[in-house]
Amino acid sequence: MSQAEMAAAGEQHAKMAGPLRVVLVGAGHRTMLYARYAKEQPEEMTVVAVVDPDPVRRAQAVEEHAIPEAHQYAQIADLPAAGGLADAAINGTMDSIHVATTTELLHKGYDVLLEKPIATSAEELTELHQVAQETGRRVQICHVLRHAPFYHAIKQAVRDGSIGQVINAQLAENVSYDHMSISYVRGTYAEASRAGSSMLLAKSSHDLDLMAWLLSGNRPVRATSSGSRMFFVPEQAPEGAGQRCVVDCAIESTCAYSAKRHYVDNGWWSFYAWQGLEGVTLHPSREQMLESLRTDNPYGRCVWHGDADIVDHQVVAVEFEDGATGSLSMIGNAAQSSRTIHLIGTKGELFGTMQDGSFTLRQIVSTGSERNTSTVVEVGGGTHMHGGGDLRLVADFVNVLRGNEPSISTTALEDSINGHMIGFAAERGRLDGRWVTIEEMQHAPA
Numbered sequence: 001m002s003q004a005e006m007a008a009a010g011e012q013h014a015k016m017a018g019p020l021r022v023v024l025v026g027a028g029h030r031t032m033l034y035a036r037y038a039k040e041q042p043e044e045m046t047v048v049a050v051v052d053p054d055p056v057r058r059a060q061a062v063e064e065h066a067i068p069e070a071h072q073y074a075q076i077a078d079l080p081a082a083g084g085l086a087d088a089a090i091n092g093t094m095d096s097i098h099v100a101t102t103t104e105l106l107h108k109g110y111d112v113l114l115e116k117p118i119a120t121s122a123e124e125l126t127e128l129h130q131v132a133q134e135t136g137r138r139v140q141i142c143h144v145l146r147h148a149p150f151y152h153a154i155k156q157a158v159r160d161g162s163i164g165q166v167i168n169a170q171l172a173e174n175v176s177y178d179h180m181s182i183s184y185v186r187g188t189y190a191e192a193s194r195a196g197s198s199m200l201l202a203k204s205s206h207d208l209d210l211m212a213w214l215l216s217g218n219r220p221v222r223a224t225s226s227g228s229r230m231f232f233v234p235e236q237a238p239e240g241a242g243q244r245c246v247v248d249c250a251i252e253s254t255c256a257y258s259a260k261r262h263y264v265d266n267g268w269w270s271f272y273a274w275q276g277l278e279g280v281t282l283h284p285s286r287e288q289m290l291e292s293l294r295t296d297n298p299y300g301r302c303v304w305h306g307d308a309d310i311v312d313h314q315v316v317a318v319e320f321e322d323g324a325t326g327s328l329s330m331i332g333n334a335a336q337s338s339r340t341i342h343l344i345g346t347k348g349e350l351f352g353t354m355q356d357g358s359f360t361l362r363q364i365v366s367t368g369s370e371r372n373t374s375t376v377v378e379v380g381g382g383t384h385m386h387g388g389g390d391l392r393l394v395a396d397f398v399n400v401l402r403g404n405e406p407s408i409s410t411t412a413l414e415d416s417i418n419g420h421m422i423g424f425a426a427e428r429g430r431l432d433g434r435w436v437t438i439e440e441m442q443h444a445p446a
Helices: 003-015 027-041 053-064 095-107 122-135 148-157 178-187 205-212 261-264 286-294 390-401 413-432 438-442
Strands: 020-025 045-051 088-091 111-116 137-140 166-176 219-228 313-320 323-335 338-345 348-353 358-365 374-377
Touching: 020 027, 027 045, 027 053, 027 088, 027 166, 027 390, 045 053, 088 095, 088 390, 095 122, 111 390, 122 413, 122 438, 137 390, 137 413, 148 205, 148 338, 148 348, 148 358, 166 178, 166 205, 178 261, 178 323, 205 323, 205 338, 205 413, 219 413, 219 438, 261 286, 313 413, 413 438
Parallel strands: 020 045, 020 088, 088 111, 111 137, 166 323
Antiparallel strands: 166 338, 219 313, 313 323, 338 348, 348 358, 358 374
């Protein structure tokens, strides 16, 4: 869908009186983060309802946004059709039910801001696209990095022709050891069968989307990848490592991955670590935390002795329609999280690290004694989570539904398909040891 078409589709909301009314579906961490926009810009958006089967999560949303009892629901089936109570939905449910829940919302007439990944298979992705077309509703994807000042400025530079036609795109996502261990070793996304997503979709769908978006108009044709679970395996466990950090581990006090150090002493990733205690308390004491890690809390397990099976490092290769190539490296044990990018084109190149809040633009010089010119572009936002893109994403969603012109970052469902298809093809390529075409994935049997 073009920007002009998106703007035209938003005309139905152009005469909206007052703020956009939204319902939160799946009141987890990401949904509640996006909902903060209603607190910061109440004249633009208001939260009027919540849907979540977990009463504790519902209660958190109710407390934060003063949602009346009549507008609290355990399931989407109980939610009234769009128009009366709310205009749009923010869907932050688990990956495995993204398509089922969004389809239900679309049939009820809601426009949807959907957390990534869109779907867990190419077949589901096609199904959701068809339903969105049939219902005429908008599905915008939470690829928040597009909205970060860093990538927004890079997109503008590419679109302006600053580096000419893109020949090669090199992206890297370096996942910090603490983030890797909480989410992809001990947590929900550690097992592909349980999470419903590969590492590429669970963690790096942002980066694959960026690659496809930056080369927009140049369709990806095939992809492959290589990677494995190399470090977080029993064979790598140091001598003295136990099954649980605070139960039987002789090296816990000096282990970089100590659950006690991460989640109790330093309070890192607490919104994940203490989910199991939410039915008891939202503010656990130190002793409650330690007791949880001693017993059945999955976040208390040794990183080398869990059930995790998704890769801890992976390299993706992509070929585009005009012959351009792209690569993405995902490394899951960095000392500090970072995202880097290097684009090389026919007239120059640009490169930078998102966390620095700036990138360098070098352009080829055709006359004189200088080989190139070099400019550092300061954009800011680097120290914020997702580079400051989270609430900018929500602002764009609201803006489009009001019938205004979308920014260059705005993601319609159609725009996000290519990045996901690269992910599906690359993962199939890793498992089969071959290049996989995007066309093959689009026509794969369900």
